[in-house]
Amino acid sequence: MLPKNRVLTPGPTALLPEAQIAQAEAAMHHRTDAFIELFQTVRKGLQQLFKTERPVLTFASSGSGGLEACVANLIQEGDKVICVNAGKFGERWMKMNQAFGANVIEVKVEHGRGVPLAAVAAQLGMHPDVRAVFVQGSESSTGAVHPVQQIAQLVKPMSNCLMCVDAITWIGAHEVRTDEWNLDLVVCGSQKAMAMPPGLAFVSVSEKAEKMLGERKGNRRFYFDFARELKNQAKDQTAFTPAISLIAAAAASLKWILDAGVDSLTRNAFELASMSRAAVQAMGLELLSDSPSESVTAVRVPGGMDSGAVIKGLKNQFGAIIANGQDDLKGKIFRLAHLGYYDYIDTMGLIAALEVVLAEAGLKFESGAGLKAAQAEYMKLKA
Amino acid sequence: MLPKNRVLTPGPTALLPEAQIAQAEAAMHHRTDAFIELFQTVRKGLQQLFKTERPVLTFASSGSGGLEACVANLIQEGDKVICVNAGKFGERWMKMNQAFGANVIEVKVEHGRGVPLAAVAAQLGMHPDVRAVFVQGSESSTGAVHPVQQIAQLVKPMSNCLMCVDAITWIGAHEVRTDEWNLDLVVCGSQKAMAMPPGLAFVSVSEKAEKMLGERKGNRRFYFDFARELKNQAKDQTAFTPAISLIAAAAASLKWILDAGVDSLTRNAFELASMSRAAVQAMGLELLSDSPSESVTAVRVPGGMDSGAVIKGLKNQFGAIIANGQDDLKGKIFRLAHLGYYDYIDTMGLIAALEVVLAEAGLKFESGAGLKAAQAEYMKLKA
Numbered sequence: 001m002l003p004k005n006r007v008l009t010p011g012p013t014a015l016l017p018e019a020q021i022a023q024a025e026a027a028m029h030h031r032t033d034a035f036i037e038l039f040q041t042v043r044k045g046l047q048q049l050f051k052t053e054r055p056v057l058t059f060a061s062s063g064s065g066g067l068e069a070c071v072a073n074l075i076q077e078g079d080k081v082i083c084v085n086a087g088k089f090g091e092r093w094m095k096m097n098q099a100f101g102a103n104v105i106e107v108k109v110e111h112g113r114g115v116p117l118a119a120v121a122a123q124l125g126m127h128p129d130v131r132a133v134f135v136q137g138s139e140s141s142t143g144a145v146h147p148v149q150q151i152a153q154l155v156k157p158m159s160n161c162l163m164c165v166d167a168i169t170w171i172g173a174h175e176v177r178t179d180e181w182n183l184d185l186v187v188c189g190s191q192k193a194m195a196m197p198p199g200l201a202f203v204s205v206s207e208k209a210e211k212m213l214g215e216r217k218g219n220r221r222f223y224f225d226f227a228r229e230l231k232n233q234a235k236d237q238t239a240f241t242p243a244i245s246l247i248a249a250a251a252a253s254l255k256w257i258l259d260a261g262v263d264s265l266t267r268n269a270f271e272l273a274s275m276s277r278a279a280v281q282a283m284g285l286e287l288l289s290d291s292p293s294e295s296v297t298a299v300r301v302p303g304g305m306d307s308g309a310v311i312k313g314l315k316n317q318f319g320a321i322i323a324n325g326q327d328d329l330k331g332k333i334f335r336l337a338h339l340g341y342y343d344y345i346d347t348m349g350l351i352a353a354l355e356v357v358l359a360e361a362g363l364k365f366e367s368g369a370g371l372k373a374a375q376a377e378y379m380k381l382k383a
Numbered sequence: 384m385l386p387k388n389r390v391l392t393p394g395p396t397a398l399l400p401e402a403q404i405a406q407a408e409a410a411m412h413h414r415t416d417a418f419i420e421l422f423q424t425v426r427k428g429l430q431q432l433f434k435t436e437r438p439v440l441t442f443a444s445s446g447s448g449g450l451e452a453c454v455a456n457l458i459q460e461g462d463k464v465i466c467v468n469a470g471k472f473g474e475r476w477m478k479m480n481q482a483f484g485a486n487v488i489e490v491k492v493e494h495g496r497g498v499p500l501a502a503v504a505a506q507l508g509m510h511p512d513v514r515a516v517f518v519q520g521s522e523s524s525t526g527a528v529h530p531v532q533q534i535a536q537l538v539k540p541m542s543n544c545l546m547c548v549d550a551i552t553w554i555g556a557h558e559v560r561t562d563e564w565n566l567d568l569v570v571c572g573s574q575k576a577m578a579m580p581p582g583l584a585f586v587s588v589s590e591k592a593e594k595m596l597g598e599r600k601g602n603r604r605f606y607f608d609f610a611r612e613l614k615n616q617a618k619d620q621t622a623f624t625p626a627i628s629l630i631a632a633a634a635a636s637l638k639w640i641l642d643a644g645v646d647s648l649t650r651n652a653f654e655l656a657s658m659s660r661a662a663v664q665a666m667g668l669e670l671l672s673d674s675p676s677e678s679v680t681a682v683r684v685p686g687g688m689d690s691g692a693v694i695k696g697l698k699n700q701f702g703a704i705i706a707n708g709q710d711d712l713k714g715k716i717f718r719l720a721h722l723g724y725y726d727y728i729d730t731m732g733l734i735a736a737l738e739v740v741l742a743e744a745g746l747k748f749e750s751g752a753g754l755k756a757a758q759a760e761y762m763k764l765k766a
Contacts, residue, residue, distance in 0.1 A: 007412050012627060015410050023406040023628055026580065027398050029390050029704050060582050061606065062443045064623040068606040077603070100603040191624060197409065199443050199582050199626030219603050220460070220483040223444065223451040240447040241574060243582030243629070244395060245406055321412050 003319030008350055010140050010169055010296035010323055012191040012198055013340035016256055019196035019249040026248035035244065036236040038251055043233065045254030046202055049171060049262055050186055052178035056204045057229045058250075060243040063168045063189025066201030068096055069224035070134075070164050070185045074209065076218030077101030079131045082123050084115045087141035088326045089166055093134040100219060105130065111329060112298070114291030115146045117154075124154055124161075132162040132184075137170025141326050143298030143335060144289040145174065149181045156182045162209055168192055172257070173269035173295030173339035184209040192295070193265060194257070195341035196249040205230065256341075269294040271381050272338040272347045275374040279351045280336075282373030283358060283365040288333050295339035298325070300332060305361055307334045313357035320353055348374060386702030391733055393523050393552055393679035393706060395574040395581055396723035399639055402579035402632040409631035418627065419619040421634055426616065428637030429585055432554065432645055433569055435561035439587045440612045441633075443626040446551045446572025449584030451479055452607035453517075453547050453568045457592065459601030460484030462514045465506050467498045470524035471709045472549055476517040483602060488513065494712060495525045495681070497674030500533050507537055507544075515545040515567075520553025524709050526681030526718060527672040528557065532564045539565045545592055551575055555640070556652035556678030556722035567592040575678070576648060577640070578724035579632040588613065639724075652677040654764050655721040655730045658757040662734045663719075665756030666741060666748040671716050678722035681708070683715060688744055690717045696740035703736055731757060 007014055028034045039058075046056035059065055075081060081102045083094045086109035097104050105123055109115045115135070124130065133155055138145050148165055155163040162184040167176060171186070172193020178186050184206040191198035205226055213227055223240065232239045257265055273294040277287060280299045288298035301307045307324055308331050314320045323335040336350065351370045359367065390397050411417045422441075429439035442448055458464060464485045466477045469492035480487050488506055492498045498518070507513065516538055521528050531548055538546040545567040550559060554569070555576020561569050567589040574581035588609055596610055606623065615622045640648055656677040660670060663682045671681035684690045690707055691714050697703045706718040719733065734753045742750065 005410075007410060009412050011624070012412055020407040020410070020628075023580070024403040027388075027390060027403070029392050029395055030581075032704060060443065060445045061448065062623040062626070065444065065606045068604075071605075072603070096605045099605040189624070191627075197406070197626065197628035198413075198624040199629055220455070221451075222454075222479045222482040223448045224606075240445040241394070241572070241581040243445070243580065243626070244574075245403075245580035245632075246582055246626070246629070249628075321415065 003317065005319045006321065008320050008322050008337055008346070010335055010337040010339065011189070013195055013337055014342060015197065016195040016253055016341045018252040018256060022248040022252035023197070023245040026245040028244060030242050030244055039236045039242070039247060042247055042250045042254060043236065045251070045258055048258055049254065050178045050204045051176060051180065052204050054179065054204055054206055055230055055233060056202050057226065057233055058238065058242070058247065059201045059203070059224060060199065060240070061201045062198055063187065063201050064092065065224065066187040066189065066203045067092065067166060069203055069226065070187060071096045071100045072219050072221040072224050073213060073226040074162060074216055075100055075102050075131060076216045078103060080105065080127055080129055082107060082120065082127070082130050082133045084109065084120065084135040084146060086113060086115060086136070086144060086146065087111055087139040089136050089139055089141055093166065097134065112142045112144055112288040112290065114144050117147050117150045120151050121154055128158070130161055132164050134164045135166070137165050137167045137174060137176065138293040138295050140169040140293070140296050141329065142288055143293045143296045144291045145170070145293045148183070152182050160212070162212065169293065169295040169339060172265050173293065175266055178204050190246060190250060193339045194250065194253040196253045197246065199243050199246045200250060266294070269338040271378070272342055273297055274381060275347055275377045276336045276338065276351070278377040279370035279374040282369045283355070283363065295337070297336045297338070298333045299336065301334065302363065305363070306331045309361055310334055310357050313360060314353055317357065318353040320350060344378065386700065388702045389704065391703050391705050391720055391729070393718060393720040393722065394572070396578055396720055397725060398580065399578040399636055399724045401635040401639060405631040405635035406580070406628040409628040411627060413625050413627055422619045422625070422630060425630055425633045425637060426619065428634070428641055431641055432637065433561045433587045434559060434563065435587050437562065437587055437589055438613055438616060439585050440609065440616055441621065441625070441630065442584045442586070442607060443582065443623070444584045445581055446570065446584050447475065448607065449570040449572065449586045450475065450549060452586055452609065453570060454479045454483045455602050455604040455607050456596060456609045457545060457599055458483055458485050458514060459599045461486060463488065463510055463512055465490060465503065465510070465513050465516045467492065467503065467518040467529060469496060469498060469519070469527060469529070470494055470522040472519050472522055472524055476549065480517065495527055495671040495673065497527050498529045500530050503534050504537055511541070513544055515547050517547045518549070520548050520550045520557060520559065521676040521678050523552040523676070523679050524712065525671055526676045526679045527674045528553070528676045531566070535565050543595070545595065552676070552678040552722060555648050556676065558649055561587050573629060573633060576722045577633065577636040579636045580629065582626050582629045583633060649677070652721040654761070655725055656680055657764060658730055658760045659719045659721065659734070661760040662753035662757040665752045666738070666746065678720070680719045680721070681716045682719065684717065685746065688746070689714045692744055693717055693740050696743060697736055700740065701736040703733060727761065
């Protein structure tokens with residue numbers, strides 16, 4: 001059979017065709033009314049996606065650039081910060097804060113677990129002078145979610161402490177209420193729930209964060225400057241040349257999301273994740289996480305099996321690219337994506353392909369068991 | 384008549400259709416052989432464009448991100464640097480260096496002039512301890528070029544001083560020989576001679592610059608880290624998620640440039656610039672620069688005339704977007720672009736449109752004088 005090439009990873013995710021085409025079409029200068037109109041649509045759309053009335057800044061960078069912007073603007077040498085480290089991206093918050101000279105208090109969490117609220121509460125109790133808590137909404141390296149809303153409740157009364165959330169694989173797959181939940185900095189990348197190519201980072205900045213901006217002049221920075229961008233983007237412009245074609249793609253993506261409704265997008269991820277979890281468990285496999293994300297499902301392969309072989313089989317036989325584990329988890333898990341532009345047919349098709357590949361890799365299970373379980377889950381959720 | 388919308392600015396420049404379409408087509412994950420192959424082509428192509436055998440790093444950012452990377456990696460608080468300031472972009476080098484705590488020695492140049500070599504030599508003589516010289520190849524705000532090759536000759540024997548060139552509107556319009564001329568850091572953006580959308584910055588890093596990297600740990604940075612990217616990009620990967628669709632556009636753009644030849648691209652800009660200079664002078668207008676760039680021609684409008692009216696006329700009557708002056712020069716000049724994907728027909732068409740608009744704005748000249756002069760210049764250059 002002729003395989004069709006499909007990206008089925010938790011980022012970059014499958015591309016929305018309208019967003020692909022919007023890039024090709026975008027041929028404008030950025031200091032024009034046409035760009036101002038486009039960027040205004042994007043800014044308003046992002047506010048709806050983030051559920052905030054505060055500005056959501058756009059940077060020409062990968063998501064990590066957005067993370068760096070949070071640290072570079074608000075943390076300086078010697079500042080005490082709490083970082084939840086439950087995987088590769090928690091580690092990135094730590095490394096970034098360390099690179100900027102922060103005194104990092106690590107809340108280390110076993111891979112696959114969500115952070116216990118009490119662990120964060122204990123550190124906040126011991127260190128009332130922390131300037132920020134850094135956490136992932138969804139730690140995509142392990143497929144686990146953290147209790148962000150509850151942590152934010154603890155941070156809210158601390159007038160000099162900010163709640164900073166890497167929402168890169170969280171927003172669009174889980175409910176996120178930036179304003180209502182008092183999330184001060186929320187970072188998103190373009191290549192996840194928005195189903196468009198990488199190259200843009202989005203960061204919402206709360207009133208509390210904006211007030212605290214002026215306090216940290218110690219860090220040297222120019223490109224990722226919140227104050228300058230808040231001023232420019234309020235006028236639907238960016239300080240430096242924007243990535244015009246990607247902003248056009250973002251407009252197309254946001255149109256798709258808002259036409260469907262943000263809550264429908266998160267519901268979609270939840271349903272696909274539920275189907276996928278049911279399927280792999282029916283095949284006798286285990287989830288890595290006991291606090292599973294709706295954006296990505298990390299599945300353990302049995303001892304002695306290399307998840308790389310499963311991933312290779314999917315690629316060679318079916319043209320489907322799924323994600324391996326990263327660092328220590330490489331070879332031990334594979335990850336199925338649900339956030340963004342995926343549907344029932346994609347998911348059932350992938351499960352059907354997984355059944356073939358897993359059986360060939362020696363896993364014993366009743367053929368069709370995964371499909372049957374996923375379908376049953378679908379019918380249950382639909383009812 | 385129905386106007387056709389055209390971007391005729393010195394950046395973003397007119398888009399190469401192959402680069403536009405490549406973005407729409409690019410649908411791959413970046414940790415795959417397909418991406419490695421694509422990125423290898425881009426890396427090799429950039430080396431040919433820069434005329435270097437050293438690595439040319441790619442960042443997901445606007446060109447200013449590439450400029451910041453140079454400062455953030457090599458300059459720290461208290462370092463003495465020389466900045467040539469001949470316009471808006473010279474000013475940007477200064478502001479960036481100041482943001483990073485450098486002790487900036489400004490070589491101020493009147494708008495429109497190229498920096499006299501002696502002015503830089505004098506500062507280098509007085510300050511043998513400067514760590515870097517920052518200059519534009521082409522200062523696009525005024526359409527002037529600086530004697531970069533000669534300045535680099537002065538910097539070469541200084542073992543602790545780097546030659547840093549903003550080549551954003553220089554490369555592809557002027558000959559640039561990165562290795563032969565001992566240019567240590569050369570920065571380019573995607574939306575100029577490469578005729579593709581903004582969103583990528585490119586920076587070549589000389590052996591001397593790489594050796595000096597380890598000496599400056601004072602600056603806090605994570606995203607724009609040369610050492611990390613040199614390591615990753617040597618393996619055709621990037622540390623953070625790359626802007627995949629823009630990298631696909633870069634591959635298409637570089638294919639076009641290398642098929643034509645880098646020297647043909649610069650010759651093309653030179654010929655279009657020569658035609659444009661002849662045309663505006665034949666209409667009785669003056670050039671702003673006595674050291675004119677081949678990438679952009681800045682033209683003064685007579686006292687009492689607002690260049691904004693000329694620009695507006697071109698847009699409303701002919702759909703053509705050209706650039707105004709920036710900051711102090713706004714209203715006093717207009718700028719015609721030659722770098723990238725522009726040809727004889729574009730240029731003659733624009734001159735023909737300019738004649739109509741300038742006559743309507745009250746400029747007295749013989750109708751067709753600009754066209755005739757441009758055509759004569761073309762015939763002369765062709766001979």
